[in-house]
Amino acid sequence: MSWFSKYTPDSILYGASPDMVDERDAVNGVQITYCGFCDEGTKTAADKKWRIVRYVATAGNGATVTERMYADGSTLFNYSWDDRESYQYQFRQA
Numbered sequence: 001m002s003w004f005s006k007y008t009p010d011s012i013l014y015g016a017s018p019d020m021v022d023e024r025d026a027v028n029g030v031q032i033t034y035c036g037f038c039d040e041g042t043k044t045a046a047d048k049k050w051r052i053v054r055y056v057a058t059a060g061n062g063a064t065v066t067e068r069m070y071a072d073g074s075t076l077f078n079y080s081w082d083d084r085e086s087y088q089y090q091f092r093q094a
Helices: 009-014 081-086
Strands: 020-023 030-038 048-060 063-071
Touching: 030 081, 048 081
Parallel strands: none
Antiparallel strands: 020 030, 030 048, 048 063
């Protein structure tokens, strides 16, 4: 079972499942998963109408620690799914 199938906190937080998921293979015990939520009227993955969340799950010593960070620390729908790897990720900003 993949990490994302096991834990879907955004479906609880936002009331919906992500519209796009990019789950990377774990490297050295670290797994990165990008989740994209599109705003109404989004036509393509290139549109800057996405909220992008990156999860970093680190396993070790019998526990998993997960960080949930947002593109530029923002929960706004101002980002392009196609550019998800180029953003700086931070914890949610006020």
